[in-house]
Amino acid sequence: MLDVVDASASPSARSRVAVTAGRHALSTGVRYLIVLFVAVSLNFAMPRLAPGNVVDYLMPPESAGSLTEADRQQVLQQFGLDQPAPQQYVHYLNRLVHGDLMVSARYGRPVRDVLFERVGWTVLLVGSSLLIATLIGVFLGFRSGWRRGGRNDVGALSAVLLADSTPPFFVGSMLLLVFSVRLGWVPTFGARPWSGAQGMALIGGILERLVLPLITLVIASIGPVFLVARSAMISELQEDYILGAEARGLTPAQVRRHAQRNAVLPVSTIVLMSIGTLVGGAAVVESVFSYPGLGRLIYESVVARDYPVIQGAALLLVLGVVLANFLNDMLYPLLDPRVRGRRGRR
Amino acid sequence: MIRRHFRHGTVRVVLVTAVLGALVSTVGPQLGGAGTVPAPLTAAKLRIAVPGAENNVTPFTITFGSTPNTHDFLNLVYDTLFWSQVKPEPDSWLAESAEPNADYTSWTVKLKPGLTWQDGKPLTADDILFTFDYYLTYKGSAGRYSHHVADVPPYTSGEVLDPLTVRLDFSAPAPQFRSLPGADLAIIPKHQWEGITDPKTMTDLPIGSGPYQVVEIQPDQLYRLKANPNHVMGKPTVDELELVVVKDPAAAFAALQTGDIDMVANNVPPELRDEFAGGGDVAMLKGSKFESTQMFFNARKEPLSDPILRKAISMSTDLQAIVDTVLLGQGVPGSDTFIHPDSPWAAPTPGHEYDPAAAVKSLDDAGYVAGADGVRSSPAGTKLEFSILVNSFAPGDIRAAQLVAEQTLALGVKFTVESLDPATLRERRASTVDAVPEYDAYVSTLEAHAHVDPDALYYFFHSPGAKGFGVSVSGFTNASFDGVVEGATIIPLDERADELNTAEEILADEIPGMSLWYRTGEYAYRPAAYGGWVSDPGHGIFTKRSFLPDTVAAAHPPEVVAVAVTEAPAVTEASAVEPATAATEAAVAPAATVVAATPADSSGEDNGGSALPWVVGIGAVGIAGGGLLMRSRRKTAPTDDDD
Numbered sequence: 011m012l013d014v015v016d017a018s019a020s021p022s023a024r025s026r027v028a029v030t031a032g033r034h035a036l037s038t039g040v041r042y043l044i045v046l047f048v049a050v051s052l053n054f055a056m057p058r059l060a061p062g063n064v065v066d067y068l069m070p071p072e073s074a075g076s077l078t079e080a081d082r083q084q085v086l087q088q089f090g091l092d093q094p095a096p097q098q099y100v101h102y103l104n105r106l107v108h109g110d111l112m113v114s115a116r117y118g119r120p121v122r123d124v125l126f127e128r129v130g131w132t133v134l135l136v137g138s139s140l141l142i143a144t145l146i147g148v149f150l151g152f153r154s155g156w157r158r159g160g161r162n163d164v165g166a167l168s169a170v171l172l173a174d175s176t177p178p179f180f181v182g183s184m185l186l187l188v189f190s191v192r193l194g195w196v197p198t199f200g201a202r203p204w205s206g207a208q209g210m211a212l213i214g215g216i217l218e219r220l221v222l223p224l225i226t227l228v229i230a231s232i233g234p235v236f237l238v239a240r241s242a243m244i245s246e247l248q249e250d251y252i253l254g255a256e257a258r259g260l261t262p263a264q265v266r267r268h269a270q271r272n273a274v275l276p277v278s279t280i281v282l283m284s285i286g287t288l289v290g291g292a293a294v295v296e297s298v299f300s301y302p303g304l305g306r307l308i309y310e311s312v313v314a315r316d317y318p319v320i321q322g323a324a325l326l327l328v329l330g331v332v333l334a335n336f337l338n339d340m341l342y343p344l345l346d347p348r349v350r351g352r353r354g355r356r
Numbered sequence: 357m358i359r360r361h362f363r364h365g366t367v368r369v370v371l372v373t374a375v376l377g378a379l380v381s382t383v384g385p386q387l388g389g390a391g392t393v394p395a396p397l398t399a400a401k402l403r404i405a406v407p408g409a410e411n412n413v414t415p416f417t418i419t420f421g422s423t424p425n426t427h428d429f430l431n432l433v434y435d436t437l438f439w440s441q442v443k444p445e446p447d448s449w450l451a452e453s454a455e456p457n458a459d460y461t462s463w464t465v466k467l468k469p470g471l472t473w474q475d476g477k478p479l480t481a482d483d484i485l486f487t488f489d490y491y492l493t494y495k496g497s498a499g500r501y502s503h504h505v506a507d508v509p510p511y512t513s514g515e516v517l518d519p520l521t522v523r524l525d526f527s528a529p530a531p532q533f534r535s536l537p538g539a540d541l542a543i544i545p546k547h548q549w550e551g552i553t554d555p556k557t558m559t560d561l562p563i564g565s566g567p568y569q570v571v572e573i574q575p576d577q578l579y580r581l582k583a584n585p586n587h588v589m590g591k592p593t594v595d596e597l598e599l600v601v602v603k604d605p606a607a608a609f610a611a612l613q614t615g616d617i618d619m620v621a622n623n624v625p626p627e628l629r630d631e632f633a634g635g636g637d638v639a640m641l642k643g644s645k646f647e648s649t650q651m652f653f654n655a656r657k658e659p660l661s662d663p664i665l666r667k668a669i670s671m672s673t674d675l676q677a678i679v680d681t682v683l684l685g686q687g688v689p690g691s692d693t694f695i696h697p698d699s700p701w702a703a704p705t706p707g708h709e710y711d712p713a714a715a716v717k718s719l720d721d722a723g724y725v726a727g728a729d730g731v732r733s734s735p736a737g738t739k740l741e742f743s744i745l746v747n748s749f750a751p752g753d754i755r756a757a758q759l760v761a762e763q764t765l766a767l768g769v770k771f772t773v774e775s776l777d778p779a780t781l782r783e784r785r786a787s788t789v790d791a792v793p794e795y796d797a798y799v800s801t802l803e804a805h806a807h808v809d810p811d812a813l814y815y816f817f818h819s820p821g822a823k824g825f826g827v828s829v830s831g832f833t834n835a836s837f838d839g840v841v842e843g844a845t846i847i848p849l850d851e852r853a854d855e856l857n858t859a860e861e862i863l864a865d866e867i868p869g870m871s872l873w874y875r876t877g878e879y880a881y882r883p884a885a886y887g888g889w890v891s892d893p894g895h896g897i898f899t900k901r902s903f904l905p906d907t908v909a910a911a912h913p914p915e916v917v918a919v920a921v922t923e924a925p926a927v928t929e930a931s932a933v934e935p936a937t938a939a940t941e942a943a944v945a946p947a948a949t950v951v952a953a954t955p956a957d958s959s960g961e962d963n964g965g966s967a968l969p970w971v972v973g974i975g976a977v978g979i980a981g982g983g984l985l986m987r988s989r990r991k992t993a994p995t996d997d998d999d
Contacts, residue, residue, distance in 0.1 A: 062779030066786070068419060068556075069499030081496030088497070088554040117575065118417050118557040127575055183606060191610045198611035199602050204403075204578055300602045302577050314419075315779045 031343060038339050042332050049328040050106065050321075054099055057312065057320045064091070064115040067314045089115045089318065102321065111325075112318040116311065121322040124307070129326065131201050132304040135220065135296075136288050139227035144281050147232045151239025151277075152270055158244055166236070174233030178291070182226040182298035189222060196221055199300035223292075223299045230295070231288055238280045242273035275346050282334035286327050395639075395887020397908055402886050403598040403617045404898065405608040409576045414562045415542045416497045416555035422601075424645050424803045425621045428899040429599070432581060434542035434564035435588065437465060437484070441539040442646075442808045442894035444700050444849045450479070450543060450565065450588060460529035460846070467520045473545050474569040474584050481522035485514045486546035488524055488537075490555075497555045500805075504537035507823070508811045508845050511537075529846035532810050540805075567592040567900050577601055583903075592903040593888050609880065612638060618885035621898040624878045626684035632880050643891035644877040646696045646804035649753065651744065651760060652869035656792045656820070656831035659734035660742070663866035664722045665769075669760075670867045671715035672767040675708050678759050679873050682752045686878070690871025693860035694816075696807035697874065698893060701853070703860040708871075715767055724768070732768035740769045742796035745784055748775040753799040756872055771797070789820050789827050799872070804894040810852060813859045814841040817868055832868035888912060 065082050086092040090101060090112055105112055111121035150170065154163040173181075190198040196218045203215035246252065246269040255265045293305030304323055311319040406429065408421025413433050420426045431439075437451035454465045471479035488511050495502035505511040509530030515523050524533075548563045549555070561570050567587045572580035579599040583592040600617060602608040609628055611617045615637065624632055624640060632638050653660045653669075660666060675689035691697055691706035723735040732740045744757040754775050761771035776784065787793035806812050818824030818841060819833040826832065837859055844855040879897045881889060888908040889897045901907040 060779070061783040062781075063783075066782040067779055077496055084494065084496040085556060088556045113557055115556075116419055117411055119411075119559050119575075124575065186607065186610055190616075191613050194614055198614055198616045199607050200577060200600065204574075204598055204600070205580075297604050298607060300577075300600075300604065300607060302575075306603075307576075313777060313779065 031340070034343070035340065038336060042336060045332060046328065049332075050103070050325060051099075053321045053324040053328070054102055054317075057315065057317050058095060060312075060315065062315050064089070064315045064317070067316075068115070088118075089113050091115065091317065106325075111322040114311075114316055114319045116314045116316040116319065121318045124319060125304070125322050125326060128302055128304045128307050131302050132289060132292070134216075135223055135227065135301060135303055136285070136292055138220070139224050139231060139292075140281065140285065140288060142224070143228045143232045144235055144277075146228070147235030148239045148274075148277055151236040152243050152266075152273065154236070155240040155243025155247065155273070156266055156269075158240075158247075163240075167240070170233055170236045173229045176229070177294075178226055178230040179294045179298055181229050182222070182295055185222045185226060186298065201301050219299075219301075223295050223301050226295050226298070227288075227292060230291065231284065234280055234284065235277065239273065239277050242276045243269060246270075246273045272346075275342070278341060278345060279338055282338045283331070285334045286331040289327055289330065395883035396885075397593060397888040397912055399594045399886040399888075401596045401598065402594045402619065403600060405602040405611060405617045405620045405622075406579075406599050406898075407601075407603060407605070407608070407622050409601045410579075412559055412562055412573060413570055413579065414555075414558060415491075415501050415544065416494065416499075417558060418499075420500070422621070424647050424801075425896075425898055427803065427805065428895055429621075430542060431566060432568045432597070432900050432903075433562050433566045433570055434544070435566045436539050436541060436543065438534050438539040439900075440892070440895065441535045442700075442804065442892075444535060444810065446535050446539040449539075451538070454534055454538060456531070456533065460531045460533070460848070461527070462523060462525045463530065463533045464517070464521060464523045467522075468588060469520060471565060471588060472586050473547075473563050473565050475545075475563050477545070477547060478519075479543070479545070479565050480519045481516045482519075483543060483546045484522045485516050485524075486550065487541065487543045488514060490544065490549055491541060494555050501541060503815070504540055508814065509533065509537075531846065531848040531852075535849075536809055536811065540809075567903055568597060587904075590905045593905055593908050594886060594903050597903075612880055612882065615882065619881035619889075619898070620879070621896075622879075623875060623896075624880050626682075626686045629684070629686060629878065637882055637884065638880050639883045640878045640880050641889050641891055641897050642876070642878055643896040644696075644698060644874070644893060645896040646699060646807045646894045647801060647875045647877075648690065648696060648807065648871055649756070649799065649801045649873055649875070650690060650694075650869045650871045651757070651797055651799045652830040653797050653867070654793060654795050654831060655833065655868050657794075657796065658736060659738050659740065660796060662722070662734070664718055665724070665734070665740070666867040667865065668715040668719050668767060669764055669769055670870045671709055671718075672712045672764045672769075673760055673870060674710055674763055675870075675872060676710075677763075678756050681759060682755050683873060683875065687873040687875045690873050692864035692867065692871070694863050694869070694871055695812070695856075695860060696804075699807040701808070701810055701812070701856050703857050703864075709864075712766065719767065726768045730765075730768055731770045741772075742769070743772050743774045745781050745795055745798035746773060746775045747778050747781055747799070749778065750799075750801070753801070757799055760870075760872075785828065787827050787831070793831075808894050810849060810856070811841075811845050813856060813863070814845050817841070817859075817863065830868040832866070834862060834866065837862045 065077070065085050068085065069077075083092050091098065093101065102112065109122075111125070113119065114121050114124050117124050147170075150166045154160075154166045157163055186198060189195050197215075199219075201216065201219055203212065203219075207215045249269075249272075252265060252269060255268055260268075289303075290305055290308065292303055293309045295301065296303040296306040297309075304326070307319065308323045308327075310316075311323065406422040406425055408423070409419070410422055410426060410429055411417040411419060413430060415430060415434070418426055418430055422429055435450050437449060437454065438446035439449040440446055448468075450467060450471060452466045452468045454463050456463050465481075465484060467479070467481060467484070473479050488505055491498050491502055491505045492511055495506045508528075509526045509532070510528050512525050512527050514525060517523055526533075543565065545563050545565075548560070549558075552558055561573065563569075565584075565588070567584055567589070568581035569584050570579055571582045572578070577600065579597075581597040581599065583595050585591045599621075602611060602617070602620075605620075605622060605625055606628075608617070608620045608622070609624070609632075612620050623645075629640075632640050653666050655661055655666070670692065679685060679687045679689050688697065689708050691703070692708050693703035693706050695702045695706070697706040719732060724732040724740070726732045727739070734740065744760065746753045746757045748754070754773060757771070757773040761773060764771060781798065784795050785793065785798055806816065809815070815824045816829050817832045817834075817837060818826045819835070819838050820826035820831050823838075823842070840855055840859045840862070844852050844859065847855065877896050879889070881897075888902060888911075890899070890902045890907050890911040891897050892899050892901045892907075895901070
């Protein structure tokens with residue numbers, strides 16, 4: 011173990027790593043562009059396969075039924091949805107290249123603005139919950155794995171399994187009931203104070219509204235991280251090098267450090283991969299706390315068949331996931347010297 | 357080390373849960389202390405929860421996201437010539453008068469003098485003419501509001517006679533002009549809308565003439581409305597309204613309990629009713645938005661095209677049982693005559709004919725023969741197996757459809773319930789005039805407009821074709837019905853009742869749709885914040901009249917203004933001007949009653965909140981049990997890598 015770490019510190023090894031990392035980045039970049047294009051096309055096609063369309067959503071079905079074809083076209087034309095699908099597709103790609111995400115049929119406003127209002131809240135809520143869930147999950151998971159079957163492990167495992175199997179809307183509603191309604195510690199809904207708050211008061215107001223949805227989302231997302239960290243730890247502990255380290259008389263703390271270093275790899279993968287599902291999964295939490303995030307927007311846009319918003323939001327998600335994967339790919343050689351070495355030899 | 361003493365995972369979890377449980381049970385009863393303070397009839401600011409956003413609140417961009425409050429929300433910002441359509445002869449509003457020519461094909465509207473828009477510009481006859489022309493031009497975009505200029509009555513053109521007078525011409529008699537479109541069509545300012553050719557993407561703040569001006573929109577979250585001091589009916593009683601979008605009803609009512617908001621625009625759900633009826637800081641006021649829920653049949657598809665079969669299904673359905681189960685009794689069973697019993701156009705004896713035995717006999721007589729499995733077949737040989745389409749977001753509708761299916765099984769008709777997301781449901785219902793859609797039946801909810809519009813029967817049940825909604829409702833086809841309702845659209849309102857009653861009798865005999873229930877409205881608010889709420893039939897209490905000084909004062913005479921009152925006066929409106937009307941309306945309206953606001957005591961804890969300690973307890977037992985189980989397993993089969 012120690013040898014490998016030392017080797018990476020020598021100058022020649024470092025430059026070799028830089029070159030391979032650069033080549034690696036380029037090839038993965040191209041791959042991701044292809045993935046992106048496929049995703050954009052699917053984002054365009056999938057919502058249109060679902061039955062129904064936005065005109066029926068925008069007005070009561072009774073009056074919608076009395077509209078003539080011309081009336082419908084008059085409405086669709088305002089959102090660029092009146093042409094046949096292939097033309098719409100070309101139009102969409104063309105606008106996309108120019109950074110234009112079209113106009114939302116439900117909001118009547120540019121999709122870019124609609125997304126922009128929410129993405130910040132989503133990054134705040136989902137990002138911080140991902141961070142906290144990862145820290146807690148990794149900490150508990152490593153500890154559980156280190157003392158597998160121990161009291162800590164049993165306690166943490168049952169607590170995490172319970173948390174993971176409790177539906178988020180239930181956890182959210184219960185938290186709301188206890189901490190907002192009964193105790194009155196935090197506000198019941200929204201993301202920010204409506205009026206009058208500035209500076210620190212505004213930040214305080216935002217934070218106090220963040221607490222409950224954050225806890226709910228952490229509880230909902232801690233399970234996989236914990237389980238992966240735990241099992242990674244367990245399997246590392248069964249490796250020969252651990253036996254070797256113990257035989258060399260390293261202290262338990264040193265042995266544990268070695269094991270943790272290697273157990274981090276699968277955890278980083280699962281964490282970065284879960285971004286997409288987490289944003290979508292946050293929809294329930296956002297509904298319970300009336301939090302203006304992307305998850306709820308996507309859900310409601312699907313219900314309304316608001317194609318431009320679905321396309322835009324899905325694109326954003328895909329970008330997030332691709333970026334996370336890219337990061338993961340970049341991070342991997344840094345985290346795992348073995349990957350680095352293998353690529354270097356090729 | 358603390359860790360030593362506290363390291364046993366199971367013990368820790370149990371301890372934490374126990375502490376949490378104790379916290380909940382001790383804190384619970386202390387809350388909800390009642391205060392009998394006088395409810396103020398004015399307020400500086402009021403925060404109201406609406407269930408959905410309406411974009412920038414113009415007639416062309418609203419999404420009906422806050423249904424059934426959309427119409428009243430829009431009409432906080434905009435005004436109509438008259439108000440409101442619930443009465444056959446609505447009150448003068450922006451218009452001082454409107455006089456027809458001899459055959460009602462032309463109306464001369466005279467505006468009140470000195471009207472202004474919220475931006476200070478004068479509101480003149482030009483704006484009225486522009487409004488009618490604009491709705492007609494963009495009738496697709498105007499959605500729900502277009503048919504009263506494009507269909508009945510069919511507006512053609514108009515002429516401004518002087519700054520306060522405009523003449524509007526129709527291609528057919530429009531005797532109902534004062535209520536429709538007069539009390540329905542939001543008047544829009546020419547100076548904002550002129551030149552806008554894609555009204556659905558108009559994103560500016562709206563300029564109306566209504567009691568409230570929208571000054572700030574946080575999309576999907578908040579609308580800030582400022583009182584319009586120059587409103588035609590006087591300065592509103594509340595200076596500022598914050599309409600916050602809270603989509604989850606449970607969260608909205610939780611926020612009401614904590615005081616984060618002062619009123620919830622939506623009905624109190626039946627399952628939460630008892631919680632608020634117990635009193636405390638929240639009071640309830642009865643009212644009705646004239647909502648109705650019905651199950652429409654596909655009247656064009658064999659064998660449901662047979663009125664005998666539809667009537668037999670209806671007669672086998674016990675609507676009271678459905679109301680008791682689904683609404684926990686908070687509603688009125690539907691009437692076979694469709695129109696809401698409190699509407700001025702209701703049949704003289706609305707009601708539902710429930711007679712399962714007669715239903716069985718009628719099908720026997722008509723040649724519907726039961727097979728070995730008890731399910732009948734039509735004389736043409738089609739088995740009576742149908743599906744009911746329901747909106748998957750409406751659990752009450754799903755339950756109601758299931759009950760209909762259970763109740764009609766004995767008749768030999770087999771319904772299955774199919775729940776779909778709204779867009780798919782609409783797609784399945786959609787049809788062209790010539791085609792017969794595939795669906796059998798569906799459940800839908802309609803707003804007040806369907807019951808107070810004197811032309812509603814024409815719109816909903818006219819045979820499919822160029823007239824009415826026929827094709828998109830049930831496809832009901834009956835030539836004599838068409839004759840009656842078409843004739844009714846062009847005769848004066850005071851002569852119309854007989855015609856409409858004839859039409860309603862045809863509906864009761866042939867049942868194109870079963871009205872399942874009319875929801876009783878109960879609205880919850882915090883009286884300490886504002887007590888001027890007015891129960892306005894057909895509008896509920898979230899409506900402009902709750903903020904207009906005359907109607908608020910009339911509904912709340914000084915001596916009864918206190919939270920502890922149990923009887924609030926029935927709605928009166930502008931009673932100083934029209935005492936006679938107030939009396940009629942009181943007769944029509946269900947008496948507005950503040951539901952007994954008795955002080956809460958510790959025994960008043962038998963509400964939804966008391967489930968919490970139980971849940972916590974069960975959770976604790978589960979965790980403790982699970983922990984013990986795992987611990988004992990570990991003891992019997994210890995792992996070798998333990999410390």
